[in-house]
Amino acid sequence: MYKCATILAAGEGKRMKSETPKVLHKVCGKEMVNHVIDIMRKAEMEEVNVIVGRGAEKVKAATEIKNVSYSLQDKQLGTGHAVMCASDFLKGKKGIVAIFTGDAPLIKEETVKNLLKFHEEGSFKATILTSVIENPGAYGRVIRNENNEVEKIVEAKDCNSEEAAVKEINAGMYCFDIESLLLSLSKLTNNNAQGEYYLTDVIGILKSEGAKVGAMVTEFEETIGVNSRVELAAVEKILRQRINKKHMENGVTIIDPDTTYIGSDVEIGQDTIIYPGNVIEGKTVIKENCMLYPNSRITDSTIESGVHIQSSVILESHIGENTTVGPYAYIRPESTIGKNARIGDFVEIKKSSIGDNTKVSHLTYIGDAEVGSACNFGCGTVVVNYDGKKKHKTIIGDNVFIGCNTNLVSPVKVNDNAYTAAGSTITEEVPEGALAIARERQTNIEGWVEKKGLKK
Incomplete structure (x- = not known):
């Protein structure tokens, strides 16, 4: 049978006090409405209308x-x-339409599938998703008849004492x-106080x-809608706990789930260990046996496998097997780091490829560069990739040794198997x-400090 979904996403969300439409506020890194759309797709809806x-x-x-x-x-x-x-x-279609709200991102795939099945097997013209709570307020x-079907829905203000006692x-x-x-819908009227x-x-x-x-009854938690920042935070916490639990059940160690933030689309392999303070977002994939020490951000x-990361930022990049990153490294988008490499403290990599077994241990910037395998970068190296108008490329072969405080002025x-002497500014191949060697010859001026009156 044909199945489609319609998602209500037109509300103003005044209580959010935001210029951003309510359904676009994010939960675990993804807009609420996109959570609902993704669930509808997983529930095998043929079309989704927002x-x-x-x-x-x-x-x-x-x-x-x-x-x-739309x-x-x-x-x-x-x-x-x-x-x-x-x-x-909807015109011209025959089958089932599921109607869900774009501000309720906690609904589960299996619940939507079960609702569709329940509806179809019961030959119902309509099926309501309900919850049973202790204080319905x-x-x-939802008032049922003797056949356990829905007789009517009564708003709280219109309930008599018997109806008010119903908890569904x-x-x-x-x-x-x-x-x-x-x-x-063609018979629906607005003959009420609100019009x-x-x-x-x-x-x-x-x-x-x-x-x-x-x-069909489901857990109340799944049906919670967001109308304020307070409710947004509450929903975020619930979904984060669900996500972390799923990864732990799949063989990931999360030292402190309360301080670990993992997006809903993230994939993590077995025996990876995640310390507190990590934020993992977007379409990130982390393979097996990785170690994420505290306080890193990894996005898309x-x-x-086997990578160790400590207190670093990695954005839209690829890190090869058994490489170490950090502490305090910054891997910017479109970067590729090879296997068994070392990207150390206060190193920034921008739109560059770094070969296998290459070490960039500390205080270095590499931008718009292709770096070969088994290279070593001395402290303070800078790839000077910008001339004030354009970015230029640097190419470094295999087994190259870059001395400390080398400037590589692109394009170069x-x-x-080449070496650069410490303190050199390299402008030619x-x-x-x-x-x-590209530096000024050292000159010592005897007595200069005393002549300047600087001697202490």
């Missing part, structure tokens, strides 16, 4: 990579009105038969026509096997 409103262009820009379609709710007139705005997306109550609440997430939903169209009223319309409406990078090439 209903946008406030900040529509920003929402589209953040979600276009997800291959979704419907526009230009006025905020309730959840029913939002789904009405998706009528063009202001939530709408509406989570605001649904499955509908598409044709039945469209027919009911809005409510999706819950569709349930009443279906029931009045004798349709079967089901309800691949870390091969140092061939295999260094032949294979040569020693390049």
Whole structure:
């Protein structure tokens, strides 16, 4: 059976007090609406439609990579009105539409799949996702009939004493038969104090026509929506705990899960050990047997097996097997570090490739360079890659020794097995096997300190 999803993402989110649309606030490094879209895809939805409103262009820009379609709710007139705005997306389709909210990123893939299965097997025209909580407070109550089907949804303010005692609440997430939903939407009115169209009223319309409406219970935690920064932090904590638990169950050691921040799309291999204070984001892949000492940030990078990283930043780069990075190294985007290499303290690598077994141990900048294997960089080396207008490239061969405080003025090439003397500024190609010396001859002026009156 055809299955699609519609995601409500048009809300203003006034309580967020932000210029950013509510659904674009991030949880574990990913926009809330993208969490929901990804879950819908994993639940095998054939199409996903996002209903946008406030900040529509920003929402589209953040979600276009997800291959979704859009419907526009230009006025905020309730959840029913939002789904009405998706009528063009739904027209002509037969099957099931799942309706979820873009500000509830904790929903699980298996819950969505179970909801679809429950809906289909029960031959329901609508199925409501619900939760049972001890203190339902202001939530709408789900009232079931003798067949355990949904009889009605009653808002808290309209409950009588018996209904108020019901602990099953509406989570605001649904499955509908598409044709039945469209027919009911055409009968929906805004005859209420707020003058809005409510999706819950569709349930009443279906029931009045004798349709079967089901309800499936899930954990309340999955249904939590975000309406404020406080709630955003609470949801972040829950999802972070889930993510860390998943990695630990898969064989990763996390010393202190409460102070380890791992994005939802990160992959980590067995027997990797992660110390506190690490932030691992984006599409990062960390292979087996790595050691992440405290306080590193790694984003959209691949870390091969056996790598040790300490107090460093690695962005959009690749680190080869058994390499060590840090402390306080900065690997900038589009860099590739080879196997068994050493990138040491206060080293910055920018858009460069570093060969296997090469050591860049400390206080060095390498930018826009190709560096061969088994090279050694002395302390204080600088690749001078920028002339004030353009960036230029430096090429360094294999087995090259770069002396301390060498400036390599790009574009320049140092061939295999060459050396540069400490303190040299290299502006011309260094032949294979040569020693390049490019510095002023030392001159000693006797008595200069005393003549200047500087002697102490």
